[in-house]
Amino acid sequence: AAEWGYTKRNGPFTWAKNYPTAAGIRQSPVDIDTALATSDSSLESKPLRWKYVPQNTRTIVNSGHGWRVDVDSEGSELVGGPLEGTYKLQQFHCHWGSSSDKGSEHTVDGQSYAAELHLVHWNSSKYADCGEAADYPDGLTVLGVLLKVGAKNPELQKVIDLIPSISHRGEKTEVKEAIDPAKMLPKTLSYWTYLGSLTVPPCNESVTWILFKEPVEVSEEQLAAFRSLRCYKRGEECPCDEVDGLLISNYRPTLPLGTRELRECGS
Numbered sequence: 001a002a003e004w005g006y007t008k009r010n011g012p013f014t015w016a017k018n019y020p021t022a023a024g025i026r027q028s029p030v031d032i033d034t035a036l037a038t039s040d041s042s043l044e045s046k047p048l049r050w051k052y053v054p055q056n057t058r059t060i061v062n063s064g065h066g067w068r069v070d071v072d073s074e075g076s077e078l079v080g081g082p083l084e085g086t087y088k089l090q091q092f093h094c095h096w097g098s099s100s101d102k103g104s105e106h107t108v109d110g111q112s113y114a115a116e117l118h119l120v121h122w123n124s125s126k127y128a129d130c131g132e133a134a135d136y137p138d139g140l141t142v143l144g145v146l147l148k149v150g151a152k153n154p155e156l157q158k159v160i161d162l163i164p165s166i167s168h169r170g171e172k173t174e175v176k177e178a179i180d181p182a183k184m185l186p187k188t189l190s191y192w193t194y195l196g197s198l199t200v201p202p203c204n205e206s207v208t209w210i211l212f213k214e215p216v217e218v219s220e221e222q223l224a225a226f227r228s229l230r231c232y233k234r235g236e237e238c239p240c241d242e243v244d245g246l247l248i249s250n251y252r253p254t255l256p257l258g259t260r261e262l263r264e265c266g267s
């Protein structure tokens with residue numbers, strides 16, 4: 001089957017053909033209608049807490065759908081907030097648009113941001129690994145960080161510096177200079193949370209989403225570097241009808257929240 005992607009031919013509106021869950025009722029991303037959010041004292045009473053091991057960021061890979069930094073989960077943990085049990089960091093990646101007026105996956109009162117960073121965690125209290133966890137409704141938690149255009153982001157610059165060595169699909173390289181995921185999170189930890197899904201096929205409905213309210217800055221040049229990734233393998237011709245196979249946009253448009261509860265913690 002033709003590999004899924006973000007062009008007219010294989011993009012988000014075609015995914016349900018090969019991945020029926022993509023047409024489900026607990027899909028992500030969604031528009032965060034801030035007026036709908038209910039503040040929840042139980043969230044306030046259990047502060048979100050994380051521990052990451054920068055040395056455990058192992059490799060960065062061009063998945064064909066963007067860049068992804070794979071992490072050795074050992075030693076990491078995410079607890080508290082809406083979560084039961086302990087979640088471990090598996091990987092982090094980003095979504096962006098062809099220009100910085102769009103690119104985030106979640107929107108806030110209809111507003112898009114330039115990009116969105118996702119830190120993917122799996123429930124190590126109940127499941128053996130990320131792959132297994134992805135098949136259960138409480139299996140995964142993704143921390144989402146909205147990125148807006150501003151100052152150069154020093155921690156993300158460590159990713160940008162590696163992009164030339166993973167320009168084509170399937171290429172990967174060692175992350176030599178440790179990247180600290182904690183340094184990519186906003187200062188204030190207010191967030192929205194709701195039950196959703198992976199925003200890429202197979203769109204498993206197994207994600208507790210935690211989206212920080214405060215955007216973090218990234219520069220136009222850094223966004224331009226993301227768009228220099230190619231969606232096809234070196235030596236192959238470009239399958240996607242994207243302008244010479246550049247990954248200029250890799251975000252899924254928002255899906256209806258439906259009857260799901262949207263909770264918030266912090267102002």
Ligand SMILES: NS(=O)(=O)c1cc(F)cc(F)c1
Pocket residue numbers: 118120140142197198199200207
């Ligand atoms: N985009 S996302 O954070 O929902 C996501 C989660 C995941 F586990 C794997 C992916 F490829 C993408």
Ligand SMILES: [Zn+2]
Pocket residue numbers: 093094095118199
């Ligand atoms: Zn993502």
